[in-house]
Amino acid sequence: MASKQGVNAVLTKSLRRHIKRARGVVSGPLLHIATLMVMTQPSSRIEGLDGLRAVAVMTVLVSHIFIAVPGVLQYSIFRTFARGGFLGVNMFFVMSGFLITSRLLQDKETSGQINWRKFYAHRALRIFPAVTVFLVAHYFYAVRNDFPLSVTAANEFAMTKATFLQYANYAVYKNPMTQFVDNVSLWSLSIEGQFYIAVPIVVFVLFRKNRHHYWPIGVILLSIGILAIQRGLVYNDLGWFATYIRSDTRIESLIIGMLGAVLVMKTNVVKPVFLRYASFPAVIVVVLIVLYGRADGSFMWFGGMTLFDIACLVIVLALAQNVFFASSILCWKPIAWVGVISYGLYIWQIPVFRIIQRHGETLSTTERLVLAMTVTFLLSALSWYIIERPAMRSRWGQRLAGTYRSKAQ
Numbered sequence: 233m234a235s236k237q238g239v240n241a242v243l244t245k246s247l248r249r250h251i252k253r254a255r256g257v258v259s260g261p262l263l264h265i266a267t268l269m270v271m272t273q274p275s276s277r278i279e280g281l282d283g284l285r286a287v288a289v290m291t292v293l294v295s296h297i298f299i300a301v302p303g304v305l306q307y308s309i310f311r312t313f314a315r316g317g318f319l320g321v322n323m324f325f326v327m328s329g330f331l332i333t334s335r336l337l338q339d340k341e342t343s344g345q346i347n348w349r350k351f352y353a354h355r356a357l358r359i360f361p362a363v364t365v366f367l368v369a370h371y372f373y374a375v376r377n378d379f380p381l382s383v384t385a386a387n388e389f390a391m392t393k394a395t396f397l398q399y400a401n402y403a404v405y406k407n408p409m410t411q412f413v414d415n416v417s418l419w420s421l422s423i424e425g426q427f428y429i430a431v432p433i434v435v436f437v438l439f440r441k442n443r444h445h446y447w448p449i450g451v452i453l454l455s456i457g458i459l460a461i462q463r464g465l466v467y468n469d470l471g472w473f474a475t476y477i478r479s480d481t482r483i484e485s486l487i488i489g490m491l492g493a494v495l496v497m498k499t500n501v502v503k504p505v506f507l508r509y510a511s512f513p514a515v516i517v518v519v520l521i522v523l524y525g526r527a528d529g530s531f532m533w534f535g536g537m538t539l540f541d542i543a544c545l546v547i548v549l550a551l552a553q554n555v556f557f558a559s560s561i562l563c564w565k566p567i568a569w570v571g572v573i574s575y576g577l578y579i580w581q582i583p584v585f586r587i588i589q590r591h592g593e594t595l596s597t598t599e600r601l602v603l604a605m606t607v608t609f610l611l612s613a614l615s616w617y618i619i620e621r622p623a624m625r626s627r628w629g630q631r632l633a634g635t636y637r638s639k640a641q
Contacts (some may be wrong), residue, residue, distance in 0.1 A: 280551040281569030283562025284327065290520065290575035292322030293581050293608070295353045296417075300604040303597035318476075318572040319540055321420050322485045324578075326544040328424055329431075329489020330552075336435045346432050353633035354624075355428045358575075359421065360396075361623040363614050366579050367392050370414055373587070387413055398425035403478045414583040421579075423479050427486045434490075445498040452491045459484040460538050467533040475533050494548055502561035505545060508555040514546035515558070575620065576612030586609045590602045 295317020297304055304310040339347055374388050391413045394403035401419040440447035463481040477480045495502050520539045523546050525532050550556035561567065570577070592600050623629055633639055 235535040237369070265472055266378065269590045273517045278552050280555065280559040280562035282574075283559075283564070284323065284551065285571030285574040286548065286567045286569075287562075288320040288323035288327075289412045289577045290570065291317045291323070293577060295320070295582055296585055297601070297604065299582065300592070301597055301600040304601065312523055315527070316529055319518075319522050319537075320543055322537065323544050324420070324459060325424070325485035326492075326541050326547055328490040329427065329486035330492045330545065330548050331489075332428065332431055333435065333493035334430055334497060336629070337439070337493060340435065340439060341497075345632075346436055348432060350633045351432055351627070352428075354480060355425075357424065357624050357632065358620070361456070362575060362620050363395065363421070363579060365615070367395065367415060372415070373583075377590075391415055392521070395422065396568075398422045398429070399478050401479060401482075404472060414586050415579075416577065417582045419477060420482075423482055424486070427483060428622065431486075431490065436547065445494075449491070449494055449499070452487060452494060452578040456487055456491065456538070458485055460535070463537070464534050467530065472528040472533065476527050483532070484538065485541045487629060488545055489539075489548070496549065502549060504553045504555050507550040507553055510546050511550040513557050514543040514550075518541040529580055530581040542582055543573070545608040573609075573612040576615035576634070577608060580611045580615070581608050585612065 264346040278455075291313065294310065298310060298314055305314065317415045335345055338349065339345075339351075362407065364503070371388065371392065387407065387409050388401055390407065391400060393399040395415065395418045398421075402422075404419050438451060439445075439620060460638065463475055463484070467479050492502075518540060521532075521536060521543075525536055525540070547556065551559060551562070556562075585604055588600055588604050588607075589593075592603065595603065
């Protein structure tokens with residue numbers, strides 16, 4: 233076994249890039265510590281994760297492009313994505329569950345407690361600045377155009393309020409007319425927001441004492457099982473749309489991501505060699521379910537979505553441990569950049585597509601497609617460079633999180 237100094241020498245370099253090499257040198261507890269350090273770095277430090285975000289957001293975007301460009305439905309690939317592309321949201325859920333839980337567990341291990349103020353401030357800074365600008369801009373558009381598609385001012389205001397109060401998915405479920413509001417895609421942000429509110433409390437309760445770590449894992453597994461059964465019951469009683477939109481039928485994806493973080497941070501059961509060989513079948517499962525899954529089909533709600541989420545988790549863990557077979561593709565800078573601006577792409581896509589649907593009647597299919605993609609990417613890039621990144625780096629944001637240090641300090 234290599235000396236501790238030897239391991240530290242490896243870790244002081246780009247640990248993520250060289251962890252694979254380090255596995256040939258060290259073993260046992262030191263290797264586990266090195267792996268934990270990799271797994272708990274910020275998402276931008278996990279090579280390929282931005283690329284996976286790009287895959288997720290483009291899956292969603294392509295599934296909605298027919299709104300602006302109905303002509304694309306003559307091609308089978310677009311019809312396929314129109315049915316199964318909604319699963320890109322699940323990819324985001326699994327990644328979020330994994331990353332958020334990893335950071336909370338890391339904070340608890342390093343400082344012995346959860347920094348509640350820092351956690352909630354960082355989540356608010358990541359979500360609200362961009363979505364606030366988006367909602368204000370869209371509200372002015374809606375007022376100017378007299379709330380098109382029979383959407384009333386009351387529905388517009390209801391969705392805006394529900395987005396800020398983190399219950400937009402239930403607003404859509406309870407009031408079908410809100411489906412016609414251009415910001416309807418923000419329903420999924422509310423499910424993530426609900427998870428963000430709850431997960432620090434869950435981590436605090438499950439890991440507040442140095443009890444055996446398999447007890448919390450058992451609780452999480454039991455929760456996943458109960459939620460999977462609940463999803464099937466809701467589908468049988470209320471149909472596919474209720475199952476598609478409700479928190480109790482969709483939050484399982486985030487909890488599966490949470491499970492992955494706990495398994496890696498608290499146990500040695502997730503082996504890199506397993507992830508190396510399991511990642512390729514996981515990709516096959518993801519692709520097949522996207523291609524053949526349907527939101528209105530029973531397979532998705534009776535195990536199909538759980539299988540999809542587990543496959544996504546395998547890919548995330550393989551990326552985090554630097555053993556994913558296609559990481560070089562996901563790390564390609566243009567793909568990674570799409571992942572960086574993926575939040576903006578998600579919130580701007582449907583409004584842009586619907587505006588082109590309303591005002592682009594004279595444009596050809598090609599012109600509509602080029603215009604839709606160009607405007608969506610432009611607005612998303614502006615959102616990242618002008619709103620999102622500056623907000624996260626701002627002094628007022630750091631003061632809000634309690635992390636600001638003046639130069640004098």
